[in-house]
Amino acid sequence: MAGQRGERSVLLIVGAGASGMLAAVSARQAARELGIGDLRLRIMLLERNQKPGAKIAISGGGHCNITHDGPVDRLLDRGFTRKNEQRFVRPSIYSFTNGDLLALLASYGVPTAPREDGRVFPVSGVALDVVAAIRRMLQDSLAEVHTGTRVEGMEVGDRGVRLRAGEACFESDSVILAAGGSAWGSSGTTGDGVRLAASIGHAVVPVLPALAPVFLSTPPDPGLVGVTLRGVGLVVESNRGSDFRRGDLLVSHRGISGPACLSLSRSVSEMLAGGGAAPRLFADFFPSHDPQAVSTFVLDQAARNGTQFVRTFLQRCPIAPETLSERNPDASVQTETIPNAFVPEIMTRAGIGREQTLSVLTRQQRLELAGVLKRFVLGTARTVPLDKAEVSAGGVSLTEIDPKTMRSRLHPRLFCCGELLDYAGEVGGFNLQAAFSTGWVAGRHAVRELFS
Numbered sequence: 001m002a003g004q005r006g007e008r009s010v011l012l013i014v015g016a017g018a019s020g021m022l023a024a025v026s027a028r029q030a031a032r033e034l035g036i037g038d039l040r041l042r043i044m045l046l047e048r049n050q051k052p053g054a055k056i057a058i059s060g061g062g063h064c065n066i067t068h069d070g071p072v073d074r075l076l077d078r079g080f081t082r083k084n085e086q087r088f089v090r091p092s093i094y095s096f097t098n099g100d101l102l103a104l105l106a107s108y109g110v111p112t113a114p115r116e117d118g119r120v121f122p123v124s125g126v127a128l129d130v131v132a133a134i135r136r137m138l139q140d141s142l143a144e145v146h147t148g149t150r151v152e153g154m155e156v157g158d159r160g161v162r163l164r165a166g167e168a169c170f171e172s173d174s175v176i177l178a179a180g181g182s183a184w185g186s187s188g189t190t191g192d193g194v195r196l197a198a199s200i201g202h203a204v205v206p207v208l209p210a211l212a213p214v215f216l217s218t219p220p221d222p223g224l225v226g227v228t229l230r231g232v233g234l235v236v237e238s239n240r241g242s243d244f245r246r247g248d249l250l251v252s253h254r255g256i257s258g259p260a261c262l263s264l265s266r267s268v269s270e271m272l273a274g275g276g277a278a279p280r281l282f283a284d285f286f287p288s289h290d291p292q293a294v295s296t297f298v299l300d301q302a303a304r305n306g307t308q309f310v311r312t313f314l315q316r317c318p319i320a321p322e323t324l325s326e327r328n329p330d331a332s333v334q335t336e337t338i339p340n341a342f343v344p345e346i347m348t349r350a351g352i353g354r355e356q357t358l359s360v361l362t363r364q365q366r367l368e369l370a371g372v373l374k375r376f377v378l379g380t381a382r383t384v385p386l387d388k389a390e391v392s393a394g395g396v397s398l399t400e401i402d403p404k405t406m407r408s409r410l411h412p413r414l415f416c417c418g419e420l421l422d423y424a425g426e427v428g429g430f431n432l433q434a435a436f437s438t439g440w441v442a443g444r445h446a447v448r449e450l451f452s
């Protein structure tokens with residue numbers, strides 16, 4: 001298919017996901033602002049799937065957590081915990097903010113609403129509505145979408161770009177690489193973008209799963225599977241260091257999942273990749289208090305209600321409380337308590353008998369109990385599955401991409417955006433926002449470059 005170039009300029013975009021589609025929309029908008037007639041710029045998206053926007057369609061469990069509410073600085077702080085990555089996405093998210101994104105969607109008939117925790121969803125709760133709206137934007141932008149077209153080779157020279165997809169060859173003046181990361185490969189993202197960038201000399205940071213469940217060497221006790229620990233601390237430790245998150249933790253058949261685990265999984269992946277002893281994971285049922293405070297709390301309860309069984313005390317014990325009440329905690333007052341399923345295991349590990357009451361706990365047992373509650377061993381991490389990760393960390397090195405324009409510092413005709421870059425946001429709409437924003441910036445600057 002050579003020879004598409006002629007009188008008009010051609011902008012090729014590899015990948016019709018969140019970043020690629022927004023790049024096409026912003027490219028046309030920028031061209032029109034520059035007074036470039038639509039016929040003078042051909043925008044083509046090459047997408048390996050049969051439909052664009054596959055990952056948006058499955059995002060947020062099919063509801064699409066589009067972005068995060070609030071001021072941009074807060075969004076950046078919550079969403080991008082690694083400072084170099086935050087610094088990188090900052091200019092693009094300021095250029096195309098969460099407000100800009102939501103206004104654009106609203107203008108295409110997709111009203112959105114924030115939830116209490118700041119996550120923003122379409123009011124309809126249907127991710128496909130977001131995909132449909134972006135497809136309408138593409139139509140208005142006169143962007144051509146070539147589906148079923150997997151780009152396998154790329155050459156970028158001083159005079160133009162050449163892409164190979166099977167037997168087909170596409171030529172253009174500029175290219176935007178927006179082929180996504182390496183996570184959840186069944187949606188079309190198997191790391192092609194990173195490989196293509198590497199093939200023309202870009203440095204690549206090793207790809208690792210992030211926002212993923214963690215599989216343990218020994219699967220959890222079946223009696224614990226499906227149980228959620230609300231607001232607990234989750235700690236990972238290895239000979240390479242330690243890390244901590246706080247949030248809900250879910251016990252699964254093969255290990256752990258839930259928000260705290262997803263957020264911590266990148267650190268677990270890094271420890272596993274680093275070699276050495278396998279990382280160990282612990283749950284902290286009292287993350288706001290030290291072991292001494294927990295022990296004193298138990299002692300205090302024993303003094304007030306010594307005839308109570310330890311198991312009853314634990315069943316009624318608040319989980320992850322902010323303050324340790326002097327009164328005997330009661331499930332009717334405290335909504336979230338230590339799940340019943342965990343109580344026998346906690347007692348066994350602390351060496352406490354089933355029929356023991358609080359008054360007969362020895363000092364040693366009380367200290368053991370406080371220790372188990374602060375450091376409940378979940379197990380040893382076996383793997384963090386990339387195919388079950390929501391995003392991948394690693395990818396095209398940020399040092400070789402200009403964060404203000406998304407332009408490659410190696411190839412002036414190449415722009416990179418989205419998850420193929422070496423950043424990864426937290427759960428909460430941050431990854432889609434980053435993909436939309438970096439895509440938006442790439443599209444605008446690719447056009448400015450073409451017509452400057």
Ligand SMILES: Cc1cc2nc3c(=O)[nH]c(=O)nc-3n(C[C@H](O)[C@H](O)[C@H](O)COP(=O)(O)OP(=O)(O)OC[C@H]3O[C@@H](n4cnc5c(N)ncnc54)[C@H](O)[C@@H]3O)c2cc1C
Pocket residue numbers: 014015016017018019020046047048049052053054055056058059060061064065066067149150151152178179180181183184187188189190192193389390391417418419420428429430431432433435
């Ligand atoms: C299950 C799941 C749920 C998620 N939920 C959320 C959420 O609610 N909120 C949030 O913020 N983030 C969420 N994410 C993450 C978010 O979807 C991604 O970070 C975001 O889509 C990345 O955008 P992108 O444009 O970089 O890549 P993608 O959206 O992945 O788009 C890349 C596109 O490139 C195509 N492609 C790949 N290789 C080639 C090739 N060689 N040739 C042509 N085309 C190619 C792919 O098929 C794909 O369509 C979720 C991810 C998953 C897997």
